[in-house]
Amino acid sequence: MDWGRFAEQMASMARDLLAQDSVDATLERITASATELVEGCDAAGILVLHDSKVETLAPTHQLVVESDLLQQRLGEGPCFDAAHSSQGERVFRIADLTGLQQRWPAYAPQAHDLGVGSMMGFLLYTEEQDFGALNLYSHKPGAFTENSELAGWMLASHAAVAFAAARTHAQMEQAVTTRHTIGEAMGILMGAHNLSEERAFDVLRRYSQEKNIKLREVARLICERGGLT
Structure with missing residues (x-):
């Protein structure tokens, strides 16, 4: 060889x-x-x-x-x-x-x-x-x-x-995308319900726990629908 x-x-x-x-x-x-x-x-x-x-x-x-x-x-x-x-x-x-x-x-x-x-x-x-x-x-x-x-x-x-x-690169890209999506979802909730940033995140977290859905999935749904409903 x-x-x-x-x-x-x-x-x-x-x-x-x-x-x-x-x-x-x-x-x-x-x-x-x-x-x-x-x-x-x-x-x-x-x-x-x-x-x-x-x-x-x-x-x-x-x-x-x-x-x-x-x-x-x-x-x-x-x-x-x-x-x-x-x-x-x-x-x-x-x-x-x-x-x-x-x-x-x-x-x-x-x-x-x-x-x-x-x-x-x-x-x-x-x-x-x-x-x-x-x-x-x-x-x-x-x-x-x-x-x-x-x-x-x-x-x-x-x-x-x-x-x-x-x-590792793929995980980092996913993390960045997830953070962006969560931030966008929080912005939608803050604007629609006059919530603080802390309260908007609490709504996301609570919904995630109650429905047993990952936080990033809840955020994605909010971005797609313009809210939780």
Whole structure:
């Protein structure tokens, strides 16, 4: 493998990731980069666990979705394990699933039927938190080498930082939008009912609690309707 060329590609990918304008676009670029840069990779996706439910993000092929759903249904599998950061491996490489029926007795043969020959997975994490697992698939057994694993690990390291940055940016944008909407809603209430700023916010808060609706949603409704009714 030409590591000099790979380093150039990684640097280009890192800049490209930071240039994306949304979390979804960042994730799609991550998984597309995996198929472009990691030798042997036919498909990639990011698996996130919500308790025992899986969410597949930015899959490049239907095989990724089918594999994740199979692991959810069976409650076992390498990607399922990797996404459990508290008990999973940060990196795994499986040359041939047919030799691992003892570890995943239900998943291994059914994954083989789906067309999975070999797999790799990398936990996406920073010092602050885990984000799920980047999973790479090949239709061929033995497709992933030690070089493939190293390349995947380097890509996943960049991906985790980009994922964290994109999500933080999205959260900040949402917070700014929410503050603006709440301020606009308070202005509507203040003008319509001759309320002080404090009283207008209290009306919003009380309505939110009584109706069990998030404050930002109450504010949005007021802005759309011109009031609470």
